[in-house]
Amino acid sequence: MLAKRIIPCLDVKDxxxxxxxxxVNFRDAGxxxxxxxxxxxxxxxxxxxxxxxxSHEGRKTFLDLVRNVAAHxxxxxxxxxxxxxxxxxxxxxxxxxxxxxxxxxxIRNPNLIGEIAENFGSQxxxxxxxxxxxxxxxxxxxxxxxxxxxxxxxSWAKEAENRGAGEILFTSMDHDGVKTGYANExxxxxxxxxxxxxxxxxxxxxKKHFKDVFQLGKADAxxxxxxxxxxEININELKDYLRKEQLIVx
Amino acid sequence: xxxxxxxxNAGNIYSVVYALKRLGINPVVTADxxxxxxxxxxxxxxxxxxxxxxxxxxxHQLDQLLIHIKQPLLGICLGMQLMCKSSEEGxxxxxxxxxxxxxxxxxxxxxxxxPHMGWNTISNLKSNLYKNLTDNExxxxxxxxxxxxxxxxxxxxxxxxxxSASLHKNNFYxxxxxxxxxxxxxxxxxxNFLEL
Numbered sequence: 001m002l003a004k005r006i007i008p009c010l011d012v013k014d015x016x017x018x019x020x021x022x023x024v025n026f027r028d029a030g031x032x033x034x035x036x037x038x039x040x041x042x043x044x045x046x047x048x049x050x051x052x053x054x055s056h057e058g059r060k061t062f063l064d065l066v067r068n069v070a071a072h073x074x075x076x077x078x079x080x081x082x083x084x085x086x087x088x089x090x091x092x093x094x095x096x097x098x099x100x101x102x103x104x105x106x107i108r109n110p111n112l113i114g115e116i117a118e119n120f121g122s123q124x125x126x127x128x129x130x131x132x133x134x135x136x137x138x139x140x141x142x143x144x145x146x147x148x149x150x151x152x153x154x155s156w157a158k159e160a161e162n163r164g165a166g167e168i169l170f171t172s173m174d175h176d177g178v179k180t181g182y183a184n185e186x187x188x189x190x191x192x193x194x195x196x197x198x199x200x201x202x203x204x205x206x207k208k209h210f211k212d213v214f215q216l217g218k219a220d221a222x223x224x225x226x227x228x229x230x231x232e233i234n235i236n237e238l239k240d241y242l243r244k245e246q247l248i249v250x
Numbered sequence: 251x252x253x254x255x256x257x258x259n260a261g262n263i264y265s266v267v268y269a270l271k272r273l274g275i276n277p278v279v280t281a282d283x284x285x286x287x288x289x290x291x292x293x294x295x296x297x298x299x300x301x302x303x304x305x306x307x308x309x310h311q312l313d314q315l316l317i318h319i320k321q322p323l324l325g326i327c328l329g330m331q332l333m334c335k336s337s338e339e340g341x342x343x344x345x346x347x348x349x350x351x352x353x354x355x356x357x358x359x360x361x362x363x364x365p366h367m368g369w370n371t372i373s374n375l376k377s378n379l380y381k382n383l384t385d386n387e388x389x390x391x392x393x394x395x396x397x398x399x400x401x402x403x404x405x406x407x408x409x410x411x412x413x414s415a416s417l418h419k420n421n422f423y424x425x426x427x428x429x430x431x432x433x434x435x436x437x438x439x440x441x442n443f444l445e446l
Contacts, residue, residue, distance in 0.1 A: 002409060003369040003388060040433065045369055071268050076390060076431045096264050098431065121297060123365050123392045166365065197363050220363065250369040250388040 003250045004214050004242070005045035005221035006235055007199065008228045010035060011052045012062060012081075017229065018052070033068050039228065040075050042235040045250055047073065048101065048169075048223060051081030052144060063095045070096020078126055086115050093120060101169060103128040104142040107149050107156070110163060117164025126199070127165040129157060131186075132173040138186060145173050153186065154193060161196050168194060169223065171201040177226065179205025187217035199223050207233060207241045214247055251444065253277040254289035256316075259306045262297040262428075266326065269430035273441060283315055291321055291444065295430075296328030300352065300395070301340025304332060317345050322421050322446045330417060330424035331395060339395050347422050350400045355410055365394040366409045372427070376404040377418045379425075381442050387435045389415070389427040397426065 010017045010032050017032045036047050049069065051062050066079055079092050080101030089100050106113055106127050116125040130145045131138045131153040138153035157168050170190060172183035182203040191198045197220035200213045204224035213219045227233040239249045255266055257279045270277045270293075277293070278285060286292060294316065296303065307313045316323070316333075325333045332344045337352035344352070355364050369388040372380075396413040399406060405416035407426070417424045423443060429436035 001370065002366065005368050070265065071271065074269060074272065074431065074433050074437060076428075093262075094264065096268060098262070098265065121299070123297075123367060166367070192360070195357075195360075195363060197367060220368070 001248045003045065003248050004219075005199075006043070006210070006238065006249070007046045007048055007221055007223040008036075008039045008044050008235070009048040009050060009201065009223045009225045010229075011050050011225060012065065013052050015062070015065065032065060033072055035229065036069055036073050036077070039235060040073050043239055043250065044075065044235050045221070046075060047077040049077060049079045050101070051079070063091060066092055066095040066097050080126070080128060084109075085112070086119060089116055089120065089124070093124065099124050099126050099166070101126040101128045103130065104144075106160065107140060107142055107151055110159065113160055113163040113165050117166070122164050122166040122196075125165050126167045126169050127157075127160040128169040128171065129153060129160075130171045130173055133186070141173065154189065157190055158193060161194050165196060167197045167199055167220075169199040169201055172203060175203030176201070178203060179227070181205065181209040182213040182217050182219070182222070184212055184217035187213065187219050191218035191220075197221065204233075207238050210238060211242060211245045211247065214242070251275060252288065252290045253293065253444070254286050254291075255279045255293045255295060256286060256312070257281045258296075258310070258312065259298065259303065263295055265428070266293055266295045266430045269436070269440060273437065273444065275444065281310060281312065283311075286315060286319075289321060291446070292319060292323040294323060294325040294329040294333075296326060296332065297392070298328050299339060300328065300331060300337040300344065301342040303328060304337075304340075304342045304344055307332070307345075313345060317347060320421060322423065322443065324443050325422070325424035326430070327393060327426060327428060330426050331393075331397065333417070333422060333424050334397055337395060348397070348400065348402050348417050348419060348424070350397050350402070350414070350417075352395045352397055354395050358410055362410050365392055366396075367392045369432075370407050370409060370427075372405040372407055372415045374403075374406045377423075378446060379416065379418065379423055379439060379442050380405060383435065383438060389425075389429065389432040389435055389439075391415075391427045393426060
């Protein structure tokens with residue numbers, strides 16, 4: 001049976017891992033390669049490295065870090081942040097990344113999804129969506145949650161799938177950093193709507209939230225940052241817990 | 251040990267390079283026929299599309315070279331699929347080392363998402379490639395096409411149905427999953443291949 005995946009996300013700024021609370025206040029959480037290796041040893045199924053300053057300041061992505069991660073870590077990893085064109089993807093894959101995550105660039109230029117899928121395969125193209133619920137409607141945001149777009153979560157996710165996205169990484173900005181659980185209702189709707197895997201992000205605070213996101217939110221994978229970085233949840237223990245709750249984990 | 255990784259128009263070759271380096275091996279990445287033929291062991295990795303890749307191999311006459319290799323060769327993912335008889339991906343004739351077709355997954359219910367992506371278990375393990383491994387260890391898969399169970403199957407996985415996670419015939423070995431991305435289990439498998 002295919003396992004539900006646990007994915008620590010490392011937001012990287014100036015070569016260091018940070019974790020935002022509702023995308024604004026950053027706290028330092030350590031060396032990205034060392035941290036990634038630790039998670040891999042603890043039983044993480046994949047890693048995501050996001051260059052969080054990239055789209056904001058137009059900084060080019062962090063190839064050296066990617067090479068370093070690829071050299072030291074033996075599980076798949078996704079990189080994102082500041083990917084605007086095919087050439088950026090090519091460089092990151094050549095540096096050893098397994099997948100790329102595109103967010104703002106996909107909203108600005110939806111053709112990018114298809115171009116990545118055609119050139120490198122759908123499995124490479126994770127489309128990340130940051131959305132917040134405004135008056136009952138899930139609005140997608142650009143630039144790390146700073147700027148609202150004219151896209152709505154469900155129709156945009158479906159469009160991304162049709163264009164060739166391999167996975168959807170949905171972050172609920174309302175839940176991110178708040179630690180009260182994932183946006184399970186929206187996630188379940190998304191999972192029912194899509195034929196590709198859904199990675200849930202935003203809201204993990206305790207072990208039960210992971211059980212809920214898989215059972216209620218129907219997510220294929222759950223991403224979290226702060227609870228792992230600050231040692232509040234150990235991935236090994238989390239998996240023992242999920243196994244006891246009858247979920248299939250590695 | 252002289253390990254050659256076949257260089258062709260496929261992605262993810264460097265993941266295999268890094269994985270071997272972690273095991274203390276410095277592989278040679280090359281498409282040079284003499285270098286390939288003088289290797290102790292050969293790895294034929296691959297992420298990509300079957301038809302395009304077969305066309306490339308034929309154009310560079312690597313297809314004939316590959317089927318006549320006498321050293322232990324390990325095909326990974328698309329590499330394994332290209333070692334089969336034919337593929338439904340682009341309806342293309344492949345190398346024919348394994349007498350099996352490569353078929354497209356057909357989902358039976360909404361939860362059967364394609365590609366089969368993530369960690370799944372391997373069981374019914376045979377051959378020294380799986381020395382010191384036990385049934386139901388998890389390895390990492392990413393694929394939309396599969397090889398059915400045949401007499402050369404040396405590991406099975408279940409997704410939608412049972413399929414070949416790994417094949418073996420004479421000096422030819424292959425895995426549908428990515429040992430280079432499969433954590434400690436994958437490392438054991440690569441190490442076993444190096445020790446064959």
